[in-house]
Amino acid sequence: MNQSVSIGAERLERRMARGAAFLGAEVAILCGAMSWVSERNLVAAMSNAGGFGLIACGAMTPDLLDREIAATKALTDKPFGVNLITMHPALFELIEVCNRHAVGHVVLAGGLPPTGSIDAIKQNGAKLICFAPALSLAKKLIRSGVDALVVEGMEAGGHIGPVSTSVLAQEILPDVADKVPVFVAGGIGRGEAIAAYLDMGAAGVQLGTRFVCATESIAHANFKKAFIRASARDATASVQIDPRLPVIPVRALKNAGGDLFTAKQREVAQLLDEGKVAMGEAQLQIEHYWAGALRRAVIDGDVEHGSLMAGQSVGMVTKEEPLAEILATLMAEAAHALEKRAA
Template sequence: MSELVPSDLNAPPTDAERARARKRFDHLCKRGTDFLGTDYAILGGAMSWVSERTLVSAISNAGGFGVIACGAMQPERLAEEIAATRALTDRPFGVNLITMHPQLNELVDVCLQAGVGHIVLAGGIPPGAAIKAAKDGGAKVVAFAPALVLAKRLIKMGVDALVIEGAEAGGHVGPVSLTVLAQEILPHIDQVPVFVAGGLGRGDALLSYLELGASGGQLGTRFAAATESIAHEKFKNAFVRSNARDAITSIQLDERFPVIPVRGLVNEGSRRFIAHQAEVINRFQSGELTREEAQLDIEHFWAGALRRAVIDGDIENGSVMAGQSVGMVKAVQPVAEIISDLVEQAVTALVRQQRRMDCNG
């Protein structure tokens, strides 16, 4: 048995080692790349105001899979964004639709008429009719599964792939970390590709989930701070300056007035939100507001706050949504460089893994 020598383990990979590791990495990603039609099984998370034509096309052109965030867009506006994205890339990309959108059926039709190959349904359990319409129209359907029981239900409903997103993610999040969701879901789901999301910032971390059975990964925070992102420079620089502990979920003061958990960077706005809740609760308890009025007042606090941060650069009062992987954003980089770094990190990890096996073999 060879003695393990750390300096040898961490030496730069040779060309032969890199080639073997890259072949292994591509094999682990194959189900994901085949499903997406891409070079890499890396999706861009759909982020409102950020995941538009420029960033989406850049991700796709770099070999990943860009996803347009439809959000509150009307059908005509979505059709324009799809056409504008297609003018910038001839590579595959998808569209993320919010299931609660009042015109969901019309938005599905817009995607199908434009020849969008993948429709991502997010924000709740997708209606069976929407899944059927998308599939009948020739699109593949991707949905989010926050628990194993829902993953199985969605597969029965006909979805073609799943995303499991941990609480480490930015924006609207669930309560369970990706490390737990992966252990709960990946060993039991093999009928469809499963992509992991939430807190991903490095390729070696993505590799660990691929080895558990994932077909690829979805990243949002890293791409939000990319050179091609239209986010304000102040928004991007806030990411570069921050660490994981700066990205926290919104705080709820009273269980009678639920606050949807949203992860973002702590700023003056998030601090004022706590004070605002306290003020509204006092007004409710004094009889000045009904419960419904108080709930609406609390919910209205963040109206327009994401746009103020992303587009206007008001990072003190706006909503600076970011995942805990923000601590791994060390610079504003081009999308192609981010993806290249992720792949290189995964390949290097595989090389070191093989060296450890050789030393102990």
């Protein structure tokens, strides 16, 4: 290793030290929880490579999550976490499963933590990470006892908010980065962006789309091919057709599945009109639709009618390669960027 590279690597290690220590990982890079994709194989590969894997619980039952955590532990002795959805009807049972397995980090996604959930997660010493889509919510979450935040912009894949990553980072990092570790996510595909957010005060980053085509990912070959062929502009956000339906936009590659989702929204809206479902049930129907559509694409390989959830960084996914190589490339790019700035 030449002197300039070692200087950049040292700067990168120093900037990532806080986030890495918080995660118990070698590097402060999380693999975002992607339903059907972020399971035992990808999670273990990420943690074994020195990053931090997250099991995507999604719609799993407590029994399924129990088995997934046990199976992941059989593949790695490194730290990993579990991502839980706040609207899951069995949330507290899922938290108990995490407690029984002594999971060190739990991520709550999909809304503010329900009453009692923060205490339930932290009672056994687990660290709690939550998503902060605005500065006011970031401050509220910190006051509530959350240990770290993920700031994720609209460039991300899957469920998204309305504000870009760069704007959220500028808004939130200066105010709260000194209080809790903050991980920036959404649209990150290269190490230069990682270096930039670390320079702004982030403790680390979270990437999802970049890891979908890892060799260890169980995603169907058709799913991976769709990612490799896609450009950034192919990853578009879904449209909400009825203002009464609290539909969170989803970013995915354009295909016939998008039209099917529009039809599903119309179907659920009609059920609301007819008084056949309550609003909560309507929201769950929408979420169950996404879970099923994503499975069709990821597991079955139906890339026409399934959901191809992908972030706008998908254009930077150009081949299938081992996860450790992806991580090493990102770190090398980030170190080189920091070395150039120092010069």
